[in-house]
Amino acid sequence: MNRKEGLLVLCIGMVLCLCLTLSAIASTGEENNTPVKDAAQLKMEELEAELGEEGMQEVQEYLELQASLPHVVKASPYSYIAFAATDEESQIAYMTG
16 A cells, blocks of 8 residues: 555544544434433423413413513513413502502
8 A cells, every 4th residue: 555545544534533423422412402301391291280281371371471571561670560460369469669
């Protein structure tokens, strides 16, 4: 084998090693994300079992209300009053100074 062929084989070997290393790193990154998603999914299932379907619907409505409020309301120090409007017991709010 002459010098050019030796360098070619060496370069091909380095490229193969680099590709294998990058694919191993990528697969490790994917594996690390999976447990986090699984833990979040388990937490949601636990919450759903605790609240039931009706409770989850209330949570959904509450989150939709929060998302629909203008940024000014969300940033105000009394934004919790606006968010409490979904609860029948706290629809009347008194601000004291």
